[in-house]
Amino acid sequence: MPDLDIRDLVVRFTGLERPALDIPELVLPAGAHVALTGPSGSGKTTFINIVTGLERPPAGRVAWGGTDIGRLGEGARDRWRATHVGLVMQEFHLFPGLSALENVLLPQRLAQFRLPPRLRAEAGRLLERVGIERPGQKIETLSRGQMQRVAVARALVARPGIIVADEPTASLDAEAGAAVAELLSALAGEVGATLLVATHDACLIAGMERVLHLEAGRLVPAASLPAASAPVSAAPAPAV
Numbered sequence: 001m002p003d004l005d006i007r008d009l010v011v012r013f014t015g016l017e018r019p020a021l022d023i024p025e026l027v028l029p030a031g032a033h034v035a036l037t038g039p040s041g042s043g044k045t046t047f048i049n050i051v052t053g054l055e056r057p058p059a060g061r062v063a064w065g066g067t068d069i070g071r072l073g074e075g076a077r078d079r080w081r082a083t084h085v086g087l088v089m090q091e092f093h094l095f096p097g098l099s100a101l102e103n104v105l106l107p108q109r110l111a112q113f114r115l116p117p118r119l120r121a122e123a124g125r126l127l128e129r130v131g132i133e134r135p136g137q138k139i140e141t142l143s144r145g146q147m148q149r150v151a152v153a154r155a156l157v158a159r160p161g162i163i164v165a166d167e168p169t170a171s172l173d174a175e176a177g178a179a180v181a182e183l184l185s186a187l188a189g190e191v192g193a194t195l196l197v198a199t200h201d202a203c204l205i206a207g208m209e210r211v212l213h214l215e216a217g218r219l220v221p222a223a224s225l226p227a228a229s230a231p232v233s234a235a236p237a238p239a240v
């Protein structure tokens with residue numbers, strides 16, 4: 001599993017006076033479970049887009065396990081992401097008309113000429129694991145909590161070493177949110193994947209080993225975190 005090494009990352013957008021992200025140095029060890037917190041507009045989505053290779057870092061180095069993803073061309077970055085990253089977004093991006101099982105397998109079907117039988121077996125196992133009892137059920141007939149759990153299964157089916165979730169519990173009630181939070185941690189732990197979750201959800205934050213807190217694009221120590229959650233190593237120590 002790859003670790004994450006960021007140096008001198010600066011992201012600017014036209015019309016924005018200060019950088020949307022300014023991270024001189026950050027190291028996340030492989031297998032870490034990390035919450036990404038911060039107020040609206042602090043740069044969480046930008047951070048996720050950069051570390052997953054959805055956007056190219058304009059300056060600095062963003063390397064997973066020695067692969068500087070900023071140096072990959074767009075096609076290579078897409079292939080890298082398909083192999084290494086499982087994404088769970090707030091909007092589930094599931095396809096109506098297809099079953100839960102078909103939704104879990106769809107990205108793999110699109111990426112591979114012939115679907116290996118082990119992937120179908122793994123999709124079935126994961127759906128069972130996330131508590132979806134009828135894998136053949138049409139996706140649009142599932143509850144929101146069930147849909148989010150299908151999205152979790154889809155993100156994990158290819159066994160990525162990096163799992164990234166953007167507000168995965170935001171549109172769920174407390175019970176469904178807690179179930180998704182537990183599943184993400186447990187499933188990432190089972191395969192030793194690095195888990196990075198952008199969230200405002202205190203329950204989800206409490207379950208993470210570390211917290212990265214962004215304020216106006218910079219990493220700062222979070223003020224009121226549970227004692228077990230220390231900000232992750234970011235050197236030099238950023239000013240509060």
Ligand SMILES: Nc1ncnc2c1ncn2[C@@H]1O[C@H](COP(=O)(O)OP(=O)(O)OP(=O)(O)O)[C@@H](O)[C@H]1O
Nearest residue numbers: 013014016020038039040041042043044045046047
């Ligand atoms: N494509 C863009 N062009 C211009 N400004 C942008 C662009 N994308 C993001 N920004 C700005 O960059 C800053 C960081 O945005 P970002 O979406 O990363 O914040 P966030 O922490 O994810 O916010 P939220 O919690 O509201 O989703 C904001 O000021 C935003 O307006």
